[in-house]
């Protein structure tokens with residue numbers, strides 16, 4: 001299994017902008033482990049995603065940590081103020097997705113991806129271990145083979161999630177043709193850098 005990492009130079013640039021991305025990677029199609037196990041998870045659908053989350057607290061944590069900054073302007077304020085966190089999460093996730101598609105200028109038809117929210121570090125690592133049969137220091141990843149973004153709710157930021165969404169959009173846009181890993185990373189980093197322009 002090959003892992004592609006952000007280049008140090010990009011790290012420095014991102015850090016200079018005051019955003020800490022401890023680690024975001026794309027895992028190419030050679031996923032050798034098992035499918036993510038969604039049993040016992042709750043599920044909700046948004047325009048672009050099917051979101052699985054283990055319990056309401058995980059969704060609350062995800063919602064609290066996902067601050068979109070200027071991208072918030074694209075969201076219906078009623079959804080953000082709703083007492084049901086799933087409304088805010090759906091609105092933010094879809095707004096972020098649209099923003100990512102706009103930055104990339106890629107709008108694959110019927111774009112859908114799965115977003116699996118892990119409650120915490122421990123659960124995130126357990127999911128990763130099951131899928132890839134190895135340990136990880138990541139906080140989020142996209143599996144092209146499974147069309148799923150997995151993210152740790154305690155570490156989610158708009159930039160980290162947008163980066164992974166970019167991988168999902170790029171993968172869908174180019175279809176099943178294997179996009180070179182470097183192209184994937186460069187384009188996903190471009191989304192990171194311009195998210196709040």
Ligand SMILES: [Zn+2]
Pocket residue numbers: 024025026163167184185188
């Ligand atoms: Zn990446």
